[in-house]
Amino acid sequence: MNIVDFWRIFKRNKFGVGGLIIILIFLIMAIFAPFISPYNPNQTNPNLFLSKPSLNHPFGTNELGEDLLSLDIYGSRISLIVGFAAAAVSVILGLLIGIISGYMGGLIDEVLMRITDFFLVIPTLVLMIIIAAIIGPSLINVIFVIGLLSWPPTARMVRSMVLSIKEWPFIESAKASNAGRLYIMFVHVLPNVIPIVFANATLAIAGAIFSQASLVFLGVGDVTDISWGEILHYAVSSGALSAGDWWYVIPPGTFIVLLILGFVLLGYSFEEILNPRLRRV
């Protein structure tokens, strides 16, 4: 399926187009945050302790008197950065491990797949919490912790695709013309797995955004960086949630939900398009 065909089918997919629009809105919000947000998000004001939404502060203020609308707008940046960067790390790693495992077979395959199973089975969020707590919670560390622990599903999927691709005739002819293993793996096999991997990357991004928000919410991660998880963390730890201060809690949570939903919808539509059995008639 070429890109034009793909776009033609995609255009008619309500879920997919909806997801794409949501993601674009948040991208614009993140890029233009300094121009959109009404205040400097770090500007405190002791007179505005947890004030309700008003005309001056449409989303209210937090316990430091910071404008929550500005914080919520700036928060989109970290979610998107971590989402894309961590997903890139995990997809590249999963792609490499999947291709090597599937194409080489034998002992290498066995060892790599047992390692993959190990990381699939263990509850990764707990491991992320522990590693991030030990190595220190900088943004880069959080990206790598999430990326390095979320590759197994990609690796499994790529491996099963490579297993069938390597039986195709053109691989046979490449072998006959004495092409090296590395050459076949990366020149012949790789381009054939890329489309599906790309489609699944949207789910990896959704997962990474969720992991980052969860880590920061639990107090692991850089709490000085503005992010939606961080805002929620302080909403709970400052007691604003149990006091019923809804304006502190609902917007950042809703933004996380919408952004994750955007990527999940996009991924789901890709799956529907690439798997003809699921395609709506």
Next chain:
Amino acid sequence: MERSLTKYFIKRFIFALITIIAIISLNFYLFRIMPGNPIILLYRSPELSASRIKILTEQFGLNKPLWEQYFIYVYNTLTGNWGISFYYKQPVFNVIIPAMINSLILLIPATFLSIILGIFTGIISAWKRGTRIDFAFLGTALAFYAMPTFWFGAILILLALYIGGIPISGMYTIGAYNSNPISQLIDLLSHLVLPLITLTLVYYGQFTIIMRNSLIDVFTEDYIVTAKAKGADEKWIIKKHAVPNAMLPMVSIIAINFGLVVTGAILTETIFSWPGVGLLIYDSIMARDYPVLQGTFLIVAITVVMANFIADIIYARLDPRIRYQ
């Protein structure tokens, strides 16, 4: 038990065993390879006196070579000596076990409810494929699937505060003494309501999606076409032919996602202050209580591995093809 099943059982058992050994080793190296060796971490903790640190150093052989420390660590882990909590100043094992029991009180009903709800909505969605009902059910499932646990919990807390009368935090009413076990149980159940709803709804969505797609896949199989050609009733085909076959992938998905349910439980417990392993993890992060963190990872990981092992065996019993792979 058939021979192929026995062979499969042994294979899965060995994998589970190796996984547990790997988890224990990982746990050991994490806290030693990372910056700040355990002795420094001990000294950094304001809760411990110098003499106490000396005793701990001796007990865990922290002044011995690394390989020797490893064997001491494995021995200690297997015998339930998981170190002393910096914060609670009690053996880690004694801190974790009651929390584990509290977690299971929440986890077990939530898992069952979300699976039942997921299967039910998935069947309806697949049956009404392409209609508005399908769209609504699938949309709801996707929305809950994408919903971060802590946010949904927070919304429920706000709602409960608005309505009033529903406990939003803890497991029992603080300060209330119930001599009567029945009223104590009612108190517990009323505290269970919100966390249980949260965990169930956040996790049922993935089961709906998988059940729906699995059923739609099954609908294209020849035996369904045959049954239709024979003029069988549609409801009967779904009940007798499609659902049992579509259930097979569900079993493995339930097993794989068990780790995710645990993640959800951690977040749910944190937001509702439910005194389980999740809240313990949160408190330990806040108190920099590394021995407890290490212990919670151990117990959570081992529980998930065991649950997976059991699901694997159930799957192999249900689907003989698996055993020959």
